[in-house]
Amino acid sequence: MPxxxxxxxxxxxxxxVVSIRQTIRTLAQRCRLSLVDQTKMITAASELARNTxxxxGGGSVTAGVVERDGRQGVAAVFEDGGPGIADVGLAMTDGWTSGAGLGLGLSGARRLVDEFELVTEAGVGTTVTIVKWAR
Structure with missing residues:
Protein backbone atom coordinates (compact mmCIF):
# COMPACT_ATOMS: atom_id res chain seq x y z
CA MET A 1 0.00 0.00 0.00
CA PRO A 2 1.16 3.63 -0.16
CA VAL A 17 7.54 -11.14 -18.02
CA VAL A 18 5.28 -13.73 -16.34
CA SER A 19 6.58 -12.72 -12.91
CA ILE A 20 5.90 -9.05 -13.66
CA ARG A 21 2.34 -9.85 -14.70
CA GLN A 22 1.83 -11.58 -11.33
CA THR A 23 3.36 -8.66 -9.43
CA ILE A 24 1.14 -6.13 -11.20
CA ARG A 25 -1.94 -8.32 -10.59
CA THR A 26 -1.18 -8.47 -6.86
CA LEU A 27 -0.68 -4.70 -6.65
CA ALA A 28 -3.85 -4.04 -8.66
CA GLN A 29 -5.90 -6.26 -6.37
CA ARG A 30 -4.42 -4.57 -3.30
CA CYS A 31 -5.57 -1.13 -4.38
CA ARG A 32 -8.94 -2.47 -5.53
CA LEU A 33 -8.75 -1.88 -9.26
CA SER A 34 -11.79 -3.34 -10.99
CA LEU A 35 -11.26 -6.61 -12.83
CA VAL A 36 -11.36 -4.74 -16.16
CA ASP A 37 -8.79 -2.20 -14.96
CA GLN A 38 -6.61 -4.97 -13.53
CA THR A 39 -6.63 -6.64 -16.95
CA LYS A 40 -5.77 -3.38 -18.70
CA MET A 41 -2.83 -2.66 -16.38
CA ILE A 42 -1.53 -6.23 -16.57
CA THR A 43 -1.77 -6.22 -20.37
CA ALA A 44 0.03 -2.88 -20.68
CA ALA A 45 2.74 -4.01 -18.25
CA SER A 46 3.20 -7.26 -20.14
CA GLU A 47 3.66 -5.43 -23.44
CA LEU A 48 6.14 -2.98 -21.90
CA ALA A 49 8.09 -5.75 -20.15
CA ARG A 50 8.34 -7.63 -23.45
CA ASN A 51 9.51 -4.44 -25.21
CA THR A 52 12.11 -3.89 -22.49
CA GLY A 57 18.09 -5.89 -24.28
CA GLY A 58 16.65 -6.27 -20.79
CA GLY A 59 16.25 -3.92 -17.89
CA SER A 60 13.99 -3.57 -14.90
CA VAL A 61 10.59 -2.49 -13.69
CA THR A 62 9.85 -0.70 -10.45
CA ALA A 63 6.20 -1.11 -9.43
CA GLY A 64 4.07 -0.14 -6.48
CA VAL A 65 0.85 1.31 -5.17
CA VAL A 66 0.70 5.09 -5.38
CA GLU A 67 -1.68 7.66 -3.93
CA ARG A 68 -2.66 11.07 -5.21
CA ASP A 69 -5.58 13.32 -4.27
CA GLY A 70 -7.13 10.58 -2.14
CA ARG A 71 -7.00 8.01 -4.94
CA GLN A 72 -4.91 4.88 -5.13
CA GLY A 73 -3.42 3.31 -8.19
CA VAL A 74 -0.66 1.11 -9.51
CA ALA A 75 2.45 2.65 -11.05
CA ALA A 76 5.17 0.87 -12.99
CA VAL A 77 8.41 2.29 -14.39
CA PHE A 78 10.12 0.22 -17.09
CA GLU A 79 13.79 1.07 -17.75
CA ASP A 80 16.36 -0.27 -20.15
CA GLY A 81 19.83 0.76 -21.31
CA GLY A 82 19.18 -0.21 -24.91
CA PRO A 83 19.50 1.73 -28.15
CA GLY A 84 16.51 3.98 -27.51
CA ILE A 85 13.60 4.48 -29.89
CA ALA A 86 14.74 6.03 -33.16
CA ASP A 87 11.30 7.22 -34.32
CA VAL A 88 9.01 7.86 -31.36
CA GLY A 89 6.27 9.19 -33.64
CA LEU A 90 6.17 5.95 -35.61
CA ALA A 91 6.44 3.81 -32.49
CA MET A 92 3.45 5.65 -30.98
CA THR A 93 1.32 5.33 -34.13
CA ASP A 94 -1.90 3.36 -33.60
CA GLY A 95 -1.68 -0.04 -35.21
CA TRP A 96 2.08 0.03 -35.73
CA THR A 97 3.96 -2.98 -34.45
CA SER A 98 7.31 -4.54 -35.18
CA GLY A 99 5.62 -7.93 -35.10
CA ALA A 100 7.46 -9.20 -32.03
CA GLY A 101 5.13 -8.06 -29.21
CA LEU A 102 1.51 -8.68 -28.36
CA GLY A 103 0.44 -6.52 -31.27
CA LEU A 104 -0.50 -3.64 -29.00
CA GLY A 105 2.59 -1.54 -29.51
CA LEU A 106 3.33 1.44 -27.33
CA SER A 107 0.17 3.24 -28.45
CA GLY A 108 -1.95 0.28 -27.36
CA ALA A 109 -0.28 0.20 -23.96
CA ARG A 110 -0.84 3.95 -23.67
CA ARG A 111 -4.59 3.53 -24.32
CA LEU A 112 -4.92 0.92 -21.57
CA VAL A 113 -3.63 3.10 -18.73
CA ASP A 114 -4.53 6.47 -17.23
CA GLU A 115 -1.03 7.96 -17.34
CA PHE A 116 1.76 7.17 -19.79
CA GLU A 117 5.15 8.85 -20.10
CA LEU A 118 7.93 7.82 -22.49
CA VAL A 119 11.49 9.14 -22.29
CA THR A 120 14.04 7.81 -24.75
CA GLU A 121 17.49 8.78 -25.91
CA ALA A 122 19.59 7.17 -28.63
CA GLY A 123 22.35 5.07 -27.12
CA VAL A 124 21.12 5.68 -23.58
CA GLY A 125 17.86 3.76 -23.32
CA THR A 126 14.16 4.12 -22.73
CA THR A 127 12.01 4.69 -19.66
CA VAL A 128 8.25 4.22 -19.77
CA THR A 129 6.10 5.12 -16.76
CA ILE A 130 2.47 3.98 -16.52
CA VAL A 131 -0.23 4.48 -13.87
CA LYS A 132 -3.72 3.01 -13.57
CA TRP A 133 -5.99 4.61 -10.97
CA ALA A 134 -8.72 2.88 -8.99
CA ARG A 135 -12.13 4.36 -9.75
Whole structure:
Protein backbone atom coordinates (compact mmCIF):
# COMPACT_ATOMS: atom_id res chain seq x y z
CA MET A 1 0.00 0.00 0.00
CA PRO A 2 1.16 3.63 -0.16
CA UNK A 3 4.24 4.04 1.94
CA UNK A 4 5.46 0.53 1.17
CA UNK A 5 8.70 0.23 -0.73
CA UNK A 6 8.15 -0.34 -4.44
CA UNK A 7 9.05 -3.73 -5.89
CA UNK A 8 11.94 -3.91 -8.35
CA UNK A 9 11.98 -6.78 -10.84
CA UNK A 10 14.70 -7.57 -13.35
CA UNK A 11 13.69 -8.16 -16.95
CA UNK A 12 16.30 -10.49 -18.42
CA UNK A 13 14.35 -13.61 -19.44
CA UNK A 14 10.89 -14.47 -20.80
CA UNK A 15 9.97 -15.88 -17.39
CA UNK A 16 10.46 -12.40 -15.91
CA VAL A 17 7.54 -11.14 -18.02
CA VAL A 18 5.28 -13.73 -16.34
CA SER A 19 6.58 -12.72 -12.91
CA ILE A 20 5.90 -9.05 -13.66
CA ARG A 21 2.34 -9.85 -14.70
CA GLN A 22 1.83 -11.58 -11.33
CA THR A 23 3.36 -8.66 -9.43
CA ILE A 24 1.14 -6.13 -11.20
CA ARG A 25 -1.94 -8.32 -10.59
CA THR A 26 -1.18 -8.47 -6.86
CA LEU A 27 -0.68 -4.70 -6.65
CA ALA A 28 -3.85 -4.04 -8.66
CA GLN A 29 -5.90 -6.26 -6.37
CA ARG A 30 -4.42 -4.57 -3.30
CA CYS A 31 -5.57 -1.13 -4.38
CA ARG A 32 -8.94 -2.47 -5.53
CA LEU A 33 -8.75 -1.88 -9.26
CA SER A 34 -11.79 -3.34 -10.99
CA LEU A 35 -11.26 -6.61 -12.83
CA VAL A 36 -11.36 -4.74 -16.16
CA ASP A 37 -8.79 -2.20 -14.96
CA GLN A 38 -6.61 -4.97 -13.53
CA THR A 39 -6.63 -6.64 -16.95
CA LYS A 40 -5.77 -3.38 -18.70
CA MET A 41 -2.83 -2.66 -16.38
CA ILE A 42 -1.53 -6.23 -16.57
CA THR A 43 -1.77 -6.22 -20.37
CA ALA A 44 0.03 -2.88 -20.68
CA ALA A 45 2.74 -4.01 -18.25
CA SER A 46 3.20 -7.26 -20.14
CA GLU A 47 3.66 -5.43 -23.44
CA LEU A 48 6.14 -2.98 -21.90
CA ALA A 49 8.09 -5.75 -20.15
CA ARG A 50 8.34 -7.63 -23.45
CA ASN A 51 9.51 -4.44 -25.21
CA THR A 52 12.11 -3.89 -22.49
CA UNK A 53 13.43 -7.41 -23.02
CA UNK A 54 13.28 -7.59 -26.82
CA UNK A 55 14.18 -4.04 -27.87
CA UNK A 56 16.04 -2.75 -24.83
CA GLY A 57 18.09 -5.89 -24.28
CA GLY A 58 16.65 -6.27 -20.79
CA GLY A 59 16.25 -3.92 -17.89
CA SER A 60 13.99 -3.57 -14.90
CA VAL A 61 10.59 -2.49 -13.69
CA THR A 62 9.85 -0.70 -10.45
CA ALA A 63 6.20 -1.11 -9.43
CA GLY A 64 4.07 -0.14 -6.48
CA VAL A 65 0.85 1.31 -5.17
CA VAL A 66 0.70 5.09 -5.38
CA GLU A 67 -1.68 7.66 -3.93
CA ARG A 68 -2.66 11.07 -5.21
CA ASP A 69 -5.58 13.32 -4.27
CA GLY A 70 -7.13 10.58 -2.14
CA ARG A 71 -7.00 8.01 -4.94
CA GLN A 72 -4.91 4.88 -5.13
CA GLY A 73 -3.42 3.31 -8.19
CA VAL A 74 -0.66 1.11 -9.51
CA ALA A 75 2.45 2.65 -11.05
CA ALA A 76 5.17 0.87 -12.99
CA VAL A 77 8.41 2.29 -14.39
CA PHE A 78 10.12 0.22 -17.09
CA GLU A 79 13.79 1.07 -17.75
CA ASP A 80 16.36 -0.27 -20.15
CA GLY A 81 19.83 0.76 -21.31
CA GLY A 82 19.18 -0.21 -24.91
CA PRO A 83 19.50 1.73 -28.15
CA GLY A 84 16.51 3.98 -27.51
CA ILE A 85 13.60 4.48 -29.89
CA ALA A 86 14.74 6.03 -33.16
CA ASP A 87 11.30 7.22 -34.32
CA VAL A 88 9.01 7.86 -31.36
CA GLY A 89 6.27 9.19 -33.64
CA LEU A 90 6.17 5.95 -35.61
CA ALA A 91 6.44 3.81 -32.49
CA MET A 92 3.45 5.65 -30.98
CA THR A 93 1.32 5.33 -34.13
CA ASP A 94 -1.90 3.36 -33.60
CA GLY A 95 -1.68 -0.04 -35.21
CA TRP A 96 2.08 0.03 -35.73
CA THR A 97 3.96 -2.98 -34.45
CA SER A 98 7.31 -4.54 -35.18
CA GLY A 99 5.62 -7.93 -35.10
CA ALA A 100 7.46 -9.20 -32.03
CA GLY A 101 5.13 -8.06 -29.21
CA LEU A 102 1.51 -8.68 -28.36
CA GLY A 103 0.44 -6.52 -31.27
CA LEU A 104 -0.50 -3.64 -29.00
CA GLY A 105 2.59 -1.54 -29.51
CA LEU A 106 3.33 1.44 -27.33
CA SER A 107 0.17 3.24 -28.45
CA GLY A 108 -1.95 0.28 -27.36
CA ALA A 109 -0.28 0.20 -23.96
CA ARG A 110 -0.84 3.95 -23.67
CA ARG A 111 -4.59 3.53 -24.32
CA LEU A 112 -4.92 0.92 -21.57
CA VAL A 113 -3.63 3.10 -18.73
CA ASP A 114 -4.53 6.47 -17.23
CA GLU A 115 -1.03 7.96 -17.34
CA PHE A 116 1.76 7.17 -19.79
CA GLU A 117 5.15 8.85 -20.10
CA LEU A 118 7.93 7.82 -22.49
CA VAL A 119 11.49 9.14 -22.29
CA THR A 120 14.04 7.81 -24.75
CA GLU A 121 17.49 8.78 -25.91
CA ALA A 122 19.59 7.17 -28.63
CA GLY A 123 22.35 5.07 -27.12
CA VAL A 124 21.12 5.68 -23.58
CA GLY A 125 17.86 3.76 -23.32
CA THR A 126 14.16 4.12 -22.73
CA THR A 127 12.01 4.69 -19.66
CA VAL A 128 8.25 4.22 -19.77
CA THR A 129 6.10 5.12 -16.76
CA ILE A 130 2.47 3.98 -16.52
CA VAL A 131 -0.23 4.48 -13.87
CA LYS A 132 -3.72 3.01 -13.57
CA TRP A 133 -5.99 4.61 -10.97
CA ALA A 134 -8.72 2.88 -8.99
CA ARG A 135 -12.13 4.36 -9.75
Missing amino acids: GEAPQVCSITHNRD LVYG
